[in-house]
Amino acid sequence: xxxxxxxxxxxxxxxxxxxxxxxxxxxxxxxxxxxxxxxxxxxxxxxxxxxxxxxxxxxxxxxxxxxxxxxxxxxxxxxxxxxxxxxxxxxxxxxxxxxxxxxxxxxxxxxx
Amino acid sequence: xxxxxxxxxxxxxxxxxxxxxxxxxxxxxxxxxxxxxxxxxxxxxxxxxxxxxxxxxxxxxxxxxxxxxxxxxxxxxxxxxxxxxxxxxxxxxxxxxxxxxxxxxxxxx
Numbered sequence: 001x002x003x004x005x006x007x008x009x010x011x012x013x014x015x016x017x018x019x020x021x022x023x024x025x026x027x028x029x030x031x032x033x034x035x036x037x038x039x040x041x042x043x044x045x046x047x048x049x050x051x052x053x054x055x056x057x058x059x060x061x062x063x064x065x066x067x068x069x070x071x072x073x074x075x076x077x078x079x080x081x082x083x084x085x086x087x088x089x090x091x092x093x094x095x096x097x098x099x100x101x102x103x104x105x106x107x108x109x110x111x112x
Numbered sequence: 113x114x115x116x117x118x119x120x121x122x123x124x125x126x127x128x129x130x131x132x133x134x135x136x137x138x139x140x141x142x143x144x145x146x147x148x149x150x151x152x153x154x155x156x157x158x159x160x161x162x163x164x165x166x167x168x169x170x171x172x173x174x175x176x177x178x179x180x181x182x183x184x185x186x187x188x189x190x191x192x193x194x195x196x197x198x199x200x201x202x203x204x205x206x207x208x209x210x211x212x213x214x215x216x217x218x219x220x221x
Contacts, residue, residue: 004154034209043116043202043212044155089154098145098168100210102154 002028006090006103014111019077021106023090026071028101030092033066033073038087038105047088048075080110114139116205116213124219125193133188133216137205143167144186145210146178147202155202161186193220 007022023033032051036044050057050066050073057064063076077084087105117136125131137144143162147155157170161180180186184205190197198220204210 009152036212041215041217043204043215044210046209046211049209091154098160099157099170100145102147102156104152104154 002026002101004028004090004092004101004103006088006106008106009104010107010109012109012111013080015080015082017080019080019084019108019110021075021088021090021108023073023075023103024071025092028071028092029068030101031094032092033064034091034093034100035062035064035073035075036089036091036102038089040087044089077108080108082110082112085109116203116211118201118203118213118216120216121214122217122219124221126221127193127195129193129220130189130191131193131218133190133201133203133218134185135188135203135205135213136185137203138211141205141211142184143206144180144184145204146186146188147204147212148172148197149200149202149215151199158188190218195220 003026005024034049035047038044048064050064061078065074087107089105091100091102093100119134145160146158149155159169160167164180175191177189200215202215203213
């Protein structure tokens with residue numbers, strides 16, 4: 001069965017460091033992968049989308065990589081700040097399928 | 113420009129009851145998807161509505177039903193509530209890049 005695993009439930013890092021979150025999947029061939037941020041009690045907020053034919057995408061302090069051979073995406077936040085503390089979700093999808101599959105998320109805490 | 117709105121914010125029901133949750137999509141968006149998010153889990157796709165029809169459904173029983181109105185707003189109905197239905201119910205509008213609402217926290221006692 002399809003499985004999406006995000007590296008750990010929680011990740012604690014020091015302010016200014018780079019946070020790296022992992023999303024691994026099995027038995028799935030997504031056309032694209034998305035990353036969302038979710039704060040407690042709120043809905044997810046879209047951050048970045050990367051397509052299967054793209055290796056890397058950047059947006060300000062965010063960088064996403066997508067390796068379809070390893071079936072893995074890495075999500076980096078450089079120069080992290082306490083305001084980056086949140087749960088980050090990866091989601092896999094297909095253009096002809098509206099059933100987006102989400103990982104359980106990684107809770108990131110950036111300490112001052 | 114209002115984003116996706118959902119009501120109510122919180123709801124407490126007892127087992128066996130029925131519940132209706134509401135969603136208004138972002139202005140200009142005609143597609144609405146519903147998700148269930150249990151504590152500590154990612155959202156799970158329930159179904160999607162487009163042009164007032166259910167376009168696709170996830171792995172949820174028939175107790176979960178929905179509706180979309182001509183103004184694109186949508187309702188999620190859950191019958192015969194179970195304890196396991198306690199979750200955050202999220203509505204999202206538009207297509208592959210989804211805009212989520214704040215959710216409705218449903219507690220079933």
